[in-house]
Amino acid sequence: MWVNMIKVEIRAEEEFIKLGQALKKAGLVDSGVDAKFVITDGLVSVNGETETRRGKKLYHGDIVSYNGETIQIVK
DSSP, X not given: OOSSOEEXXXXXXXXXXXXXXXXXHTTSSSSHHHHHHHHHXXXXXXXXXXXXXXXXXXXXXXXXXXXXXXXXXXX
């Protein structure tokens, strides 16, 4: 499994977090604009599949990979 996985928590009142928000919350991008560029350039994968939608909804258990880093979405 992943050793240095970054955990991103979904807010208690929400069911999901959007991909761009998760990248920002994990500290892998500085802004929403940066998130948009890396996502639309096809540099981000969700559960092993390239994802190009910044608004992709992520739920508990989803795994995001970008730039050698791995994020796990937790509730």
